[in-house]
Amino acid sequence: MAFTRATGKHRRPGRVQRTTARAAGVAALTTTGVIGTLAASPALAAEAPAPVDTGLTPVISLGDTVAERVDAQAAAQWEAAQQKQAEQAARKLAAERAEQAREAEERADREAERKRLNTFVPPIAGSYVSTGYKTGGSLWSSGSHTGIDFHAATGTPVHAVGVGTVVETGWGGAYGNQVVIRMADGMYTQYGHLSSIGVTVGQQVVAGQQIAVSGSTGNVTGPHLHFEARTGAEYGSDVDPIAYLRTHGVQV
Numbered sequence: 001m002a003f004t005r006a007t008g009k010h011r012r013p014g015r016v017q018r019t020t021a022r023a024a025g026v027a028a029l030t031t032t033g034v035i036g037t038l039a040a041s042p043a044l045a046a047e048a049p050a051p052v053d054t055g056l057t058p059v060i061s062l063g064d065t066v067a068e069r070v071d072a073q074a075a076a077q078w079e080a081a082q083q084k085q086a087e088q089a090a091r092k093l094a095a096e097r098a099e100q101a102r103e104a105e106e107r108a109d110r111e112a113e114r115k116r117l118n119t120f121v122p123p124i125a126g127s128y129v130s131t132g133y134k135t136g137g138s139l140w141s142s143g144s145h146t147g148i149d150f151h152a153a154t155g156t157p158v159h160a161v162g163v164g165t166v167v168e169t170g171w172g173g174a175y176g177n178q179v180v181i182r183m184a185d186g187m188y189t190q191y192g193h194l195s196s197i198g199v200t201v202g203q204q205v206v207a208g209q210q211i212a213v214s215g216s217t218g219n220v221t222g223p224h225l226h227f228e229a230r231t232g233a234e235y236g237s238d239v240d241p242i243a244y245l246r247t248h249g250v251q252v
Contacts, residue, residue, distance in 0.1 A: 117184045119207045120162045120248035123191060123227050124150040124214070129252055130224060133240050139221070146238045147190065147228035148252075152214040154223040158191055160205040162248065167233050169197050175226060176218025179211050180233050187244065188233050192226035193218050 131149035152158075164181040167188070172178035175192035179199060182188055195215025205211060216223040229244035230237040245252050 150225040156214040174219035188230040190228040
């Protein structure tokens with residue numbers, strides 16, 4: 001009785017086909033460096049069978065155990081590469097966030113400094129102007145008032161109206177005891193008729209800092225604070241002090 005050889009798509013591959021396919025996989029692993037590592041292992045070298053000469057192309061036939069180890073090492077290398085990429089991405093993201101935080105802090109510092117330099121206050125808290133700028137009369141040698149007077153009893157705290165550096169202190173003739181401050185914006189402010197002075201030349205002051213107490217020294221008819229805004233440190237460079245204060249947000 002004759003038997004017909006099975007044919008069709010489910011036929012088991014022949015030995016030559018299986019060996020050739022395995023060899024192609026080995027060749028691919030060799031290019032990645034995996035097979036080189038395995039070849040260096042005495043245990044794996046002992047397991048690997050000798051090359052089989054099919055008469056067509058020299059191939060290597062590996063046992064299932066060797067192939068599994070090759071696959072495992074390749075998978076481990078792939079996972080290590082993925083982990084390295086993830087770590088690099090995490091470090092990059094952390095550096096970017098740190099830079100953003102640094103820039104935000106610098107912006108906040110600049111804004112705080114800007115506000116500090118632009119903050120102004122009245123020289124006498126809760127007071128009012130009793131004599132206006134350029135008021136005429138014989139009380140002033142120039143024929144008019146070169147500043148404004150704030151109502152204040154003797155001993156009332158006098159404050160720097162803004163950030164600046166003290167450039168003059170002491171006796172100022174008709175002004176009595178005085179303080180002159182060069183402001184951060186380049187202008188000058190003068191405080192006269194003081195009963196005592198609490199700052200020295202070269203000292204840095206900030207808005208609201210007490211620099212003296214009011215009095216009635218110099219050419220006066222009673223205690224008050226004489227206040228001037230100037231373009232220079234000396235007498236004669238005065239400008240409207242109310243306009244100057246209002247420019248900086250102080251309502252007088």
